[in-house]
Amino acid sequence: MAHYPDLAPMPKIRALRTLEEFDDLITGPIHGFRDAQDYYRKSSSLSFLERIRLKTLLLSAVDDPMLPPEVLEEVRQIARRNPALHLEFTEKGGHAGFIAGSTPWRPFYYAEHRVGEFFADVFVQTPQPQTAANQGSR
DSSP states (O other): OOSOTTSSOHHHHHTOOSHHHHIIIIIHHHTTOSSHHHHHHHHOSHHHHTTOOSOEEEEEETTOTTSOHHHHHHHHHHHHHOTTEEEEEESSOTTTOOEEOSSTTSOEEHHHHHHHHHHHHHHHHSOOOOOHHHHOOO
């Protein structure tokens, strides 16, 4: 409220119960969107997925509270038509989670690990172009 005192009256803010209500009242207007639906539509990457041509890992969790399951189903449908998209939707992981480990001071960051594996697989499978540097001296 200190930064945006005229954004919304405090009683409306206190009455918010869902993320969509928050986005409708706060997130959308602060960032120049009409409402939550305008924000979701214009900020979504769904419209770009069909045009991706590089091998791309889409990593998400089914239990992500910020991403409705219907969106993941829409991504699955798009990925069926685009062989560049590689889906990995885990049952658990939350929104920005994928952190595991038996102790807090020794976490295992699954997302970072998985992306590294994915890149390694892609680089092994992708033929490298011949350049003067890797052709040797002539």
